Amino acid sequence: MLNFRPLSPVAHFLLRSFTEEERPPTEEHKITVNPIVSKFASWYERLRNTMEFREDEVVLRATIERILKRRLLLGGNGKTTAIPLVKELLWARYLPDNEVGQSIVEKVEESIDLYLALRLRVMEQHKVSDLVINDWIYDLMSSDIQYILNPKRKKEVMTNFMFHVLRDDVSIVDDSPETKDAQVFMAVRRAFAKDDLAFLRYHLFCQYFGRLTKETLDYTADHFLTGYHEIIRELSYPLKDRIYTYVKRRSAAFIVLEDILNSDTGNLKTMLENAEELEKAVFAAALVRYNSISSKVKRAVVRSVLFILLTKVGFAFAVEGTYEKFMYGHVIWSSMALNIAIPPILMIVVSLFICTPKEDNTRVILEYINQLLYHENPQLGNRLITVRAQKKNQVLHLVFDILWLCTFVISFGGIVLILTQLQFNIVSQFIFTFFLAIVSFLAYRISMLAGLYRVGDRQGLLTLLTDFLFMPIIKVGSKLTQSIRQINIFLYMFDFFIEAPFKLLFAFFDQWFYYLHAKTEELE
DSSP states (O other), X not given: OTTBOOOOHHHHHHHHHHHSOOOOOOOOOBOOOOXXXXXXXXXXXXXXXXXXXXXXXXXXXHHHHHHHHHHHTTSOOHHHXXXXXXXXXXXXXXXXXXXXXXXXXHHHHHHHHHHHHHHHHHHHHXXXXXXXXXXXXXXXXXXXXXXXXXXXXXXXXXXXXXXXHHGGGEEETTSOHHHHHHHHXXXXXXXXXXXXXXXXXXXXXXXXXXXXXXXXXHHHHHTHHHHHHHHHHHHTOTTHHHHHHHHHTTHHXXXXXXXXXXXXXXXXXXXXXXXXXXXXXXXXXXXXXXXXXXXXXXXXXXXXXXXXXXXXXXXIIIIIIHHHHHHHSSOOHHHHHHHHHHHHHHHHHHHHTOOOOOHHHHHHHXXXXXXXXXXXXXXXXXXXXXXXSOOOXXXXXXXXXXXXXXHHHXXXXXXXXXXXXXXXXXXXXXXXXXXXXXXXXXXXXXXXXXXTTOOSOOOOHHHHHHHHHHHHXXXXXXXXXXXXXXHOHHHHHHIIIIIHHHHHHHHHHHHHHHHHHHHHHHHO
């Protein structure tokens, strides 16, 4: 019994949450779709997802939002949208076939009608632009529907546990505890749950108003503008990125612990309370995570390359080709080929230099998990104590601003100089730099996959040099990627003029196969 260590009360609660039996599904009519239609629809969905670079955790929500926009554009409501929405998700295999019951569809229908009602009430009572309210309503509605269709109860339990542990590890000495809690809450959701902006808006909305229901609709509509401004303030808080970085460097321990709790180990409690058994489980779970990095990187590279090619080839021909044809009378194929080929090649090269964490990293994860399981007040390294209104040395701040400007001049000036030597015209240089910035940002995102399971800092001379030369390009790429996602006319055209007819065909063949099956049953 030398290796026996009792779990802390909070760890006991966490273990119970993971091991308690799920409620048996209710006996009701389940929605089913034809497997042949589903196969073609899932292929289409993979192609559509390559046109946008998103984290896997938010693809379902983004798909729900896309379907809602298309189906509600011409005045749909919950009754006309809920079942077609669920069927489209079943066709694309986002949800398992024959498991979504009528009661779930009714909840989706109610959610759509509630958020549409909220939109009308807010438009009547407050001065809010159509663009802003529509953006928020679709974010809130799609997030709410995802939680109805795919609640992920255990993930939410672990997210709340992580917040409970880390909320007291952060201190903002010149701001309120409520603001600090909100920032840690958002950082946990970004680092562990991988929430995007829409999910963050939804969770802060629910924290402020509670989940939208018929009973809370009036209060939410009356005070929407106050809550909106408070959420905007929290989302734009000056210290949010620093707190997020602190939380992210501790998230690997929670990821590995979640994997252990989700494992099929016979008696979890006995294993967790045994030091040797726990160490074996931690090293095994961490190794599985490390080995998954290469496949995630490959998948991300393929998606990124397809994203670049699908958006760039047409753009290059339309803009660069037209300009060269007008100015020179012919297309300069050599510069266009380099313009198209170099960014994907750069993406592949970056992926080759991504390496997985080592055993010493797993040792730190084990130490953190020991803290989480056996200590009532776990301490995962040094606390983060910071101030919102930091006093600035004006001279030093001016020097840093000048150095930051110099990095832009060196980085982009070097690119322009090289392209000039290669005889790229000004339009070709603009297109190359434009897409190089986007590719640099995507490559940086991919390189962060390996960092997801690292704990602590890994700063070195090469890291500092890379940050100095490429961070300006990456920052510009980040802004461009966000802007393209918001104003990508090609995607809007694709969704309304290509996707809509495809989905009508899927619906027709789904009903046709169902009709044929019914006729076959009549002969039996």
